Amino acid sequence: MATLGKQFMNKNKVRILSYIAGIIDGEGHIGIAKSSHPNTTRERTADYNLRVAVKMCDGKVIDYLFGNYNGHVGIRPAVPPRNKQYYWVLTCKKASELLKQLLPYLVGKKEQAELAIRFQSKRKSGKKRDVIFDEWAYLSMKNLHKTYHECAAASTKHNELPMAISDSQILQESKL
Numbered sequence: 735m736a737t738l739g740k741q742f743m744n745k746n747k748v749r750i751l752s753y754i755a756g757i758i759d760g761e762g763h764i765g766i767a768k769s770s771h772p773n774t775t776r777e778r779t780a781d782y783n784l785r786v787a788v789k790m791c792d793g794k795v796i797d798y799l800f801g802n803y804n805g806h807v808g809i810r811p812a813v814p815p816r817n818k819q820y821y822w823v824l825t826c827k828k829a830s831e832l833l834k835q836l837l838p839y840l841v842g843k844k845e846q847a848e849l850a851i852r853f854q855s856k857r858k859s860g861k862k863r864d865v866i867f868d869e870w871a872y873l874s875m876k877n878l879h880k881t882y883h884e885c886a887a888a889s890t891k892h893n894e895l896p897m898a899i900s901d902s903q904i905l906q907e908s909k910l
Contacts, residue, residue, distance in 0.1 A: 748839075754832075755839035757795060762788045764833065764846040766853055766868075766875045782868040784854045786829040789821040796820040803832055830854035846878050 758764065767783045788799060789810070800807045805824035812818040824832060833840075833847045840847050853871040856864060 751835055752839045754799070755836040755841075757788055757790075757799075758786065758836060759840055759842045761790045762786065762843070764843050764850050764875075765879070766850070766872045768872050780865070780869070782853075782872055783825055784829045784850050785823060785825050786832060786850075787821060787823045789819050791817050791819055793820040796822045804828065826857070827854060846875060849875055849878065 763786070765785050765787075767785050769781050769783075770779065788796065790796065793809075796807055799805070799822045803824055805822055805828065807820065807822050810819040810821065830851050833851050837844065837847055837851070849871060853868070853875075856867055856871075
């Protein structure tokens with residue numbers, strides 16, 4: 735009996751991870767943020783951080799992501815012609831841990847996820863930053879974004895995949 739329960743839980747986990755990967759592929763962003771700030775020697779230094787974000791009009795999905803993975807959430811007010819948008823952001827180590835789980839199920843953003851995981855794995859606490867690698871990863875991610883958006887624009891004209899399971903159905907099943 736325990737084996738059947740375990741198989742059900744594994745199948746349910748696969749469905750949930752597949753669903754979240756689809757949300758990230760379609761509505762999400764995987765990126766490396768670069769920010770500059772003054773350090774103690776009055777020079778400008780750059781800091782780099784991994785970010786996984788989702789922005790959409792469906793607040794229930796954002797609540798689900800926050801409830802299960804924490805992070806930061808917020809609301810962007812409606813500015814015509816756009817509707818109100820909810821967003822969720824996960825950063826650094828937590829973002830990398832989630833991407834490792836989603837990697838087998840990502841399609842469009844798989845390369846971005848692989849680079850993000852590699853980037854975060856180099857950022858061990860207590861070790862000196864490799865600024866050259868950080869900048870390379872940042873620029874590589876920007877290039878992947880450009881390539882992804884060009885391909886996505888071209889492919890949406892030809893290949894639209896039907897949604898097999900509704901968002902609310904997945905969210906309800908995940909509560910079981």
